[in-house]
Amino acid sequence: MSADLVRVAVDSERCIGGGQCEMLEPEVFLVDDDEAISSVIGSGELPRDRADVVVHRCPGAAISIVQPQRPSE
Amino acid sequence: MLSERVLAPADLQDPATFSQGIPQEAFAEMRARPTLSWTPPGGGDRTGFWSVTRHAPVSEVSRDTDLYSSAVGHIQIYDIDDDALSARASMIDLDPPVHTRLRRLVSSAFTPRHVQSYETAVRARIAERLDALMQSGGGNWVEAVAAPIPIGVICDIMGVPESDHDYMIELTDHLVAGTSSKPLEPSAYGNTTDLRLLPFNSPAAHGINEYARALGERRRTEPADDLITKLIEAEVDGERLTDAEFTNFFRLMVFAGNETTRASMAHLALHLVEFADQFERLRSDPSLMDQAVEEVIRYSSPILYFRRTLTRDTVLQDTPLRAGDKVVMWYAAANFDEEVFDEPLRFDVTRPLRPPNVAFGGGGAHFCLGAPLARLEVAILIESILSRGINLRLAGDPVYVDSNFVNGIEHLEVEVG
Structure with a gap:
């Protein structure tokens, strides 16, 4: 399993506010309480395997991997 | 071409096919086929349709809302006229981007x-119902536990007063009965609307609409911190919801927040008895709770299917499909796909969480809005049953809801010790 870090992004037009991303990765995603739209907080970096899970679990298909980052230690 | 079509081995439009729950043998036969199975047109409103029974193509159809539309045609297994379609349309009958704008309102x-903020209220409702059942020594599990808990929770969120919760249970029960073999009189609940314009062709839909209107009116002058008030005040693209949009929204939320979780909670009683060892395992290892909840939901698959309409020609599971064709995603079949769930008929609280079951839908824009709430309710119910040491025994066979859409249980007599 790759430990490479990747960066994730949320397409706010597609986000349906399901909150799966925040449930899986609360350090990386925050769903706004009023608008119920997710956004990336902080660096948006995740190990690739965890990023893949979030991308797949997003009901709105709103999360994508934008660029591979450096390999982690 | 038509001669090559492999026919579905059971009458999937007949509620009787589901009278003992999920038709496992027919679904297994269909999953094993290389192509989708075809049900030819019947009389009247019965269009032909393709049945999708494997996990992967159910996810594929769910996620591609451009190709597999919810807005074109009806999402249930029978056809309705265009005016009936628009009269009943809520976000579940729409595609992005309109769907997305409506969904964001709630x-x-x-x-x-x-959803975590509802935990205390959910816990209190469950405690009240379980304690009452223990005192009485038994009864109809559905009436005593499975029905009142989810309706109570969703009504609280919507803003329906406690005194009207039983009325909501009655109305939503009768709503599903619209597609059963024993529909209500057309004039029930003072209905004067042409039945074909009403969801499930049921006069109970009229009752729910009238109730929503009255409650909405009250919230205009007495706003509260609830979803009714939010919907009344909501604007989409600068415009308030129309009367029909508002009542359709209310009806969808009450139905979806109620019948589905209720079905899982009803099936849970069967699981507790039939798979007692699995719950012993959970008791000794509470860290398995998330998996146990998913297994209850997978095994009960409360919503049997939704239908989509093709917007252009394509090929799915080696089956050529034409624009306008209907595909039915049988979640209850995909949740027992041998390729994804090892020994699918085994109830196993240690089953991995990935890949996920499709009881809440196969992903995509229509993924169940209430999934986190349903999971919370089922988890607290299991936890509360185990912590009280409730020992359930069945005192009769389950009576299933007469429907090919909801895998519900109407009556399940239990004794508790």
């Missing part, structure tokens, strides 16, 4: 984080 109330 989605913040159902995010996993927000």
Whole structure:
């Protein structure tokens, strides 16, 4: 399993506010309480395997991997 | 071409096919086929349709809302006229981007984080019902536990007063009965609307609409911190919801927040008895709770199917499909796909969480809005049953809801010790 870090992004037009991303990765995603739209907080970096899970679990298909980052230690 | 079509081995439009729950043998036969199975047109409103029974193509159809539309044609297994379609349309009958704008009006109330704030109220409702059942020594599990808990929770969120909860249970029960073999009189609940314009062709839909209107009116002058008030005040693209949009929204939320979780909670009683060893395992290892909840939901698959209409020609599971064709995603079949769930008929609280079951849908824009809430309710119910040491025994066979859409249980007599 790759430990490479990747960066994730949320397409706010597609986000349906399901909150799966925040449930899986609360350090990386925050769903706004009023608008119920997710956004990336902080660096948006995740190990690739965890990023893949979030991308797949997003009901709105709103999360994508934008660029591979450096390999982690 | 038509001669090559492999026919579905059971009458999937007949509620009787589901009278003992999920038709496992027919679904297994269909999953094993290389192509989709075809049900030819019947009389009247019965269009032909393709049945999708494997896990992967159910996810594929769910996620591609451009190709597999919810807005074109009806999402249930029978056809309705265009005017009936638009009269009943709620977000579940629409495609993005309109669907997305409507869904956002309510989605913040159902995010996993927000749902945690309902935990205390859910726990109290469950405690009250379980304690009452223990005192009485038994009864109809559905009436005593499975029905009142989810309706209570969703009504609280919507803003329906406690005194009207029983009326909501009655109305939503009768709503599903619209597609059963024993429909209500057309004039029930004072209905004067042409039945074909009403959801499930049921006069109970009229009753729910009238109730929503009255409650909405009250919230205009007495706003509260609830979803009714939010919907009354909501604007989409600068415009308030129309009367029909508002009542359709209310009806969808009450139905979806109620019948589905109720079905899982009803099936849970069967699981507790039939798979007692699995719950012993959970008791000794509470860290398995998330998996146990998913297994209850997978095994009960409360919503049997939704239908989509093709917007252009394509090929799915080696089956050529034409624009306008209907495909039915049988979640209850995909949740027992041998390729995804090892020994699918085994109830196993240690089953991995990935890949996920499709009881809440196969992903995509229509993924169940209430999934985090349903999971919370089922988890607290299991936990509360185990912590009280409730020992359930069946005192009769389950009576299933007469429907090919909801895998519900109407009556399940239990004794508790």
